[in-house]
Amino acid sequence: MSTGGTAVARALVDNGVSSVFALLGNQTVSTAEGLHERGVDVVSARHEYNAAVMADTYGRLTGKPGVALTVAGPGATNALTGVAQAYTAASPMVCVSAVLEEDAPTEALHGVDDPQFLETAFEPATKWSTQVHTPERIPVAINRGFEIATSGRPGPVFIGVEDAVLMNDVDISDGAFDWDRQTTIGPDPDGVADALAPLSETNRRALYVGKGVSRAFAWDGVIEIAESLGCPVICPRHYPDSFPNDHELFAGTVGMSDHPAAVTALEGADAVLSIGVRPSSHEATVLGDRAGTDTAFVYLHAGSKEYAQTPTAAVVGGRLDESIDTARRVFEQETRGTAGDYLDAVHRRNERVDRDTAAYLADVKDQTPIHPLLVMARLREVAPDDVIVTGDAGAAGGAWPNDVFEYRTPNTFQHSRLYDSMGFPVPAGNAAKLVDPDRAVVNLIGDGGFLMCNMELATAVATDTDAVTVVMNDAKYGMIWNYQRASGHSEVATDIPAVNIAAMAEAFGVRGIRVEEPDDVKSALESALAAEEHVVVDIVTDPAAEYVSRKIW
Incomplete structure (x- = not known):
């Protein structure tokens, strides 16, 4: 026999976890003990928000879900801001928390009147939020959580486990820990190729490259696409690192404040290929606002079907790395160069900003x-x-x-x-x-x-x-x-x-x-x-x- 907390530890290790970020309480010590015994590094944060931030960052840099471990009530709600942040960053993350029993009395320790309030609180800020009140569901919930966190557009999940289950001995069969992983089906290559037609039909085109490219670790393919087309690349304001900034085709960012070269590129483009940006997002709205009224937009993104913020020629969802690879192969045959006057206008704007920034630095x-x-x-x-x-x-x-x-x-x-x-x-x-x-x-x-x-x-x-x-x-x-x-x-x-x-x-x-x-x-x-x-x-x-x-x- 072992505790439910030990079962949580086993399921996390089965999913490849090597580090967990935590601020422990009585409800989670057996989980931490089980992790430690299995060779997992349990990193103690000084606040649950910070534990969630560390899990978020781990997910961004590795592509594997970062794990935050909290107690019920204030431990979980302190982490909620970090979890919501992981959601907007498309970062794979699993937040495991103690929760109260289903029939907990009102005003119980770490609770409010509704024992399900943590599941409800996390639901809008996660891809999946659930509470587990029976031991047998522990491995199922954790296995499913890892799959959801990494499939499609990555993001966080919340898994609450009843405190009594975590702290007491439970009997879970070995078979309950088995899990048949789902096979993610990529986009149809012919469909991707057809969607890209507006980019091949003009010599005035641009790329708009967002954080999804980083989450898919697919930037090499995007660089090849940009170089095959010879076109300017713009990034959303908050993710300027989605494309190398020292590349000659980088034209800056848009959103809140717009780089003049980026605006010139978007205003002059007949077609824009957006890669790694959700079509329904604020960043897509920014793209539509900066581009011309007749611009053809094509989206490649990692999520399922979404309604775009801009009039679109095509939206392709599914595995972004596969879409990028298909696009790379389509465009490596491209013979039409990008219009010289269009590129020159973008470069002149870049050069002017560089000169003026250097002069500003000299002054201050x-x-x-x-x-x-x-x-x-x-x-x-x-x-x-x-x-x-x-x-x-x-x-x-x-x-x-x-x-x-x-x-x-x-x-x-x-x-x-x-x-x-x-x-x-x-x-x-x-x-x-x-x-x-x-x-x-x-x-x-x-x-x-x-x-x-x-x-x-x-x-x-x-x-x-x-x-x-x-x-x-x-x-x-x-x-x-x-x-x-x-x-x-x-x-x-x-x-x-x-x-x-x-x-x-x-x-x-x-x-x-x-x-x-x-x-x-x-x-x-x-x-x-x-x-x-x-x-x-x-x-x-x-x-x-x-x-x-x-x-x-």
Whole structure:
């Protein structure tokens, strides 16, 4: 005999789990014990939201579901924000939580009046949400959850297991753990080829490449398609790393702020091939708004049938990697080149932005407080091409790395958007380092966001991971403060008391570097990247610095 928690551990291991992110309670200790006995690394977070962020990041970087483990009630609801974030990021994830018994009394410990409230709460933010109240359903639910999380458009699932089942001895037959995996059927190659006809019928075409390409790990095929067509490539604003930014065909991003070259490419295109973007999504709406009224849109995406936000020539769902491979083979025979005047117009816009950004940097590189553009420029100079950058809501981890950082390797910008919760980078960076210890990881965050997740420095120490956390410390909730000023609102509740974040890091046993002079930025970043320990670089920055997208674009 063994506990239900041990059965959960066995089912997770059967699904290939090697790491679980958790904040334990009485209800989950037997699960953690079962995982530990089976060689699984149980990583203790300091908040359940952070455990969910780590599971989300693990899923983005590996393609395998990251697993978060929580107790019932506040443990699960604390994780809900991270789960919703994984949903918008199309990240495979399994959140396993204790839940109360079906006939629990009102106001029970970790409960509200409805014992099913966690299943209901997670349902809109997951691909599947369920509660398990009998031992025999444990392996079935977990096996099904892993399959759902990774099929079609990836995403999170929630599996609640009754606390009494987790904590007490249960008798589950070995046969209950067997599972016949479903075979995912790819799209019909002839159907994909027919759908691509609008791209072959014009010499003014563009690609719109979204996060689905990263989730399918299929960027090499997309690069080949772009090069066969010789056409500009645009990415959604929040996923600029879906295509190499240093490629000559990259034309920037659209959404919230639009790169001029990207707008030129979309406005001048007769046909746009959208790859890895949900046709029903906000990102599809942005595409339709920026392109011409007569543009033919063709979507290749990983999900099932969806109603598109734009008038479409064709929508192809199913396995995205197979659709991309078919498209690659179709277009490698392409003989029609992209129109020279169209490409030249896109390139001229790119060159103008590059010149103006360089001039802007020259104007501000010596100012104090330090200008964020200088931080971004120096980071790009010293970081390796495949550096993983984690970003946050707000200016420091969102607007600045979206505007000007050059992502030379796909799937290297892991951030909280579009759900846009604060406090994402430090736990995300911890997970990234656990996935790939030899790779450079830089967490970009403001002081406001850092004060929401600084407790995960303790996790960095416990796991001996050596990411670099760069804090743009401007004593403000800077993005909102600037909005207040620009829109004529009172400057209320956006000041942050001055905090020496480098000293705070030292209190966690983490090396802290305080940077107040612009000439010290590069050496501080170089030193932090070279260290074999987690380093916090606390940079005193200008809260009033104007974004490149507003000043230049």
